[in-house]
Amino acid sequence: MLALTDLPTCPGLFYGSRARDGILSRMRIPGGILNVQQCWTIANLVDRYSTGWLQVTNRANLQIRELHSEIAPSTWQELQELGLASRRVEVDPIRNMMASPTAGIDRQQLLDTRPLVAAWDDYLQTHPELSELSAKFSIGFDGGEAVSIRNLRNDILLAAERNSTNSEIVFRLYLNGDTRIIIEQSQCISVLAALTNAYVEYTKKLPRIDGKKPRLRHLLADWGAESYLEEVEKNLPFALRRSSIELSERAIAPNGNLGIHPQRQSDFSYIGIALPLGRLESKQLRNLANLAQNLASGTLRLTPWQNLVISDIPNSQIFEVKQQIADIGLHSSATRLDSCLVACAGSSGCASATTDTQSHALAMARDLAQKLTIERSINIHFSGCEKSCAQHQPIDITLVGIQIRQGNETIAGYNIFAGKKDLPFGRQIFPTVTVVEMPAAIERMLRVYQQLREPSESLGEFCDRQAIDKLQQWFNLNKSE
Structure with a gap:
């Protein structure tokens, strides 16, 4: 395992992939939740x-780069016993299931x-035939939390809502x-299994696309959602309940999970x-795990925003927790x-960048940080490159790497985009x-935004309501303060 030849494109734990x-x-890490012993082992x-550091990904996985030798069999066994490695190697590369990092504690x-x-993780572990799925197959569970994952990309998402007729949670x-479908809580795993099995049968009949297993979006484009659901219903003992009611997207506060927040459990944050x-x-x-063990419940929660949460802190311990976090350098x-x-891996880790x-x-x-203070996240x-692997939706500011020709040499640079009006990056503000020059360009954008924005307006919203020529005039790099 972790053989250094014939490595897959999408890495798991047992079989990595080759990067630059x-x-x-x-x-x-299903749901992103780790206990103290797991943290120490990792x-x-x-x-x-490896080289002494790791990375939380945008699916709340843990990514280990620069592995330099094969992992010993005894280590694999320890990881499996601790629930850090799949019981079945075949299904290990499938994407992590996503859930809110505040599941169970969100008010x-x-x-x-x-x-x-x-x-659902147990279902995956006990059905090796699901190894036929694309490694990018993704499922998310949203329980209606304030720290919501509803707007993040998943092939299949189950989002809780309250039935307006009888107040039941569905x-x-x-x-x-x-x-278009409403599902009762008791039906969730059965429906997910039927959806997944129909998708597996589809992948068996369809040749690979660009050398890769077909994604769920290929099935939906080929069959259409309604035909897919009809196929799924053949393997369910109940009919799926259709709904024509469209739900509006929920506004998610940028980095709203950072900082101190009260839990639904009294006297805890x-x-x-x-x-x-x-x-x-x-x-x-290690230090965060020790902190969680000594001052909280011993749980760390990874988030899809590439940060982490320590839960179940007695309110009397908050000052001490914040001090220890600062001592750790965070x-x-x-x-x-x-x-x-x-940021994606960049040219140090990816040949495409x-x-x-x-x-x-x-x-x-x-x-x-030495030049200005930010008032809003x-x-x-x-x-x-233009693949945008690390971020799939436009956000406040996006910088896309390019090569710029200057005289007889080629140097690195960026095209700079802002706002959410145009896919995939927003509207281009500065080319090349x-x-x-890049830090000064971003500084100018931030200063103008903080001077001219509406009180509750994000930078992306500010840019979206302005004409491009006006933004370029305001953000002009040569303009003095």
Whole structure:
């Protein structure tokens, strides 16, 4: 296992994939929840086989880069016994199931989705035939939490809602964002199983697309959602209940899980901790686990926003927790620029990237932190190419890596986009900005936004309501303050 030849494109834990900076392995953490013993074991694994750091991904996985040797059989056995590795190797590469990091503790939730996450993970573990699924097959569970995952991308999403007729809590089924089915809580696993099995049968009959297993979106484009649901119903002892009521998207506060928040459990709070670009040193993971064991319930929760949550903190311990987090070298502020960054692996880890996104993003955040104070959370996305692997929807600011020709040499740079009006990145504000010029361009954008925005307006919303020529005039790099 973790053989260094014939590596798959989508990594799991047992079989990594080859990246520019070495072997990349990905550990599925169902629902993103870890206990103290698991944290200690992961930290030891990273120290022994890699370079002492790991990364939380945008599906609340843990990603280990630069693996330099094969993992010993005894280590695999320990990981399986602790629930950190799949009981069946075949299904290990399938994407992590997503859930709100505040499941079970959120004051706004309609129900606790953690039992559903555990039940679906158990179903995957006991059905090796599901290895036929695309490794990118993704399922999400939203329990109506304030820290919602409803707007994040999943092939299948079950989102809790209250039945207006009898106040019963039911789930609405979304297929690639489209919704038309209402499901009772007791039906969830049966429906997911039928949806998945119909998809598996489809993949067996269809040849690979560009060398890869067909995605669920290919099935929906081929069959249509209604035909797919009719096929699913053949394997269910009940009919699926259709609904024509469209739900409006919920507004999700950027980085709303960061900072201190009261739990639904009286006299307890949780704290969301920022991890710049999701990066976490092994010693930081150990120290956070020790903190959670000594001052809370011993639980760490990874989030799809590449940070983490410590839950079940007695309110009397909040000051001490914040002090220890600072001593570890981390913070919980949503208004620091390093809380708001998203970046792909960049040219240091990916052959497709044209820019070193990770180092450019962190250097920009450090530079601007000395020059201005951010009043509202601002999300900034660095993408090394147009694939946009790290962020699938437009956000406040997106920088897309390019190569710029200057005289006889080619240098790295970015096209800079803002807002959500145009897919996939928003509207282009600046073309061909060099890496040297880039921090000043972002600084100018942030200063103008903070001077001219409406009180509750995000940077993306501010840019969306302005004409491009007006934005370019305001953001002009040569304009003095």
